[in-house]
Amino acid sequence: MKKLLLGAAALAFTAGAALAQDVVRMGTEGAYPPYNFINDANEVDGYDIDIGNEVCARAELTCEWVTNDWDSIIPNLVSGNYDTIAAGMSITDERDAVIDFSIPYFPADPSAYAAMGDVDVTTAVVAAQTGTIQSSHVAETGATLVEFATPDEAVAAVRNGEVDAILADKAFLTPIVDEDPDLSFIGEDIVLGKGMGIGMRESDTELKEKIDAALTSMKEDGKMAELLEKWFPGIDTDF
Template sequence: MKKLILTAAALALSAGLASAQTVRMGTEGAYPPYNFINDKGEVDGFERELGDILCEKAGVTCEWVTNEWDSIIPNLLSGNYDTIMAGMSITDERKEVIDFTEAYYPPAPSAYAALKPDADLKGIVAAQVGTIQADFVAKSGATLLEFPTLDDTVAAVKNGEADAVFADKDPLAAFVTAESGIQWVGEDVALGGGVGMGLRKTDAELKGKFDAVIAEMKADGSLNALITKWFGPDVKGF
């Protein structure tokens, strides 16, 4: 009987350890090139490739989960996944609720885009809900028009609902083309402390593992190589 009890306990411990090795990576899947859903219906992009590398080097198994942006922090806190890798800027406000790893993407500019070069940036400006750009617009004196996704904010400019869109410049650049008629307007704005992985404050050990790998990749240049691959040679690295 004692042997059976010990065996059962060992099995339970093994199951617990196996479970602990699977890390559910939460992302939006709608913010290229950070993250998007490819033609196979799979999470793809800079954060998917980087996240898989981080998990491998940290000795854990990644399992990717998609979630709408506006509820991405609440669903982390409720346990639907263990991390957020979704182009999320590190801010003091967010750090009151969750922890962040060190930045895996440096602070990058935010920018305005519109159909007309003289667009009223104090008029109606579209931004994605729950972003640092939306917060900036709300405090800028403009009328903020929030939408669930970046695509929706650009559509609002195209259909005349908004005078301009304000967003992270790198993802917004995909929409600024001669064909679309969308063009850069105004000045770039520096916001946030770079992009990091969000975790629950109770997961300090997991945060430490990822921090160590991010630091290693910064030191050996492999993180900069990945940034260049996905964002181009002109983007500032570490």
């Protein structure tokens, strides 16, 4: 028992010492454009990355990016494999009970259903990425939920007839629907969550203060609006 307690204490110390390190590790998925993805140069790219890099510059932090599968992205933050999550993650009460969040750097964004034809989403078989606000919403509607590890797998399931529809962030689905004449949006958009924030361990209070201060300055001087317009042309930047 004593060894277990000492191990837990050591983990707590490590998890609470992000700013004592030479490098702050920024965790992202790298598979959810335009929020985050791997570009042609095999580097992480997207809105989350631009936001994170600007935050690090303003907070005078030395940062490096780490990619991690979505379904384990919070557990690996908590266990100390990286120090933040910047991965298009919506702020929810359920997540906030496990980790802490910065102030929002993206507004509460519409989610949308897409399908190959006319579908009643309240009784259909609907795909969503595992562990997302969309999967939780589908589960609450009475539809049959089928979860996939990546959003691309969920889209493929619609195309091959494995499921009837997909629910995901509309910004992610829009270019896919635009390029595929067989896919279309159905039903009304749904606003879920409280906007997107940078996730941190609850013990990293000093890091949170630095990140919040950087994000606040980006809102005030227009840099955040500039990055929003770059990745999401026409989006409402007043939030």
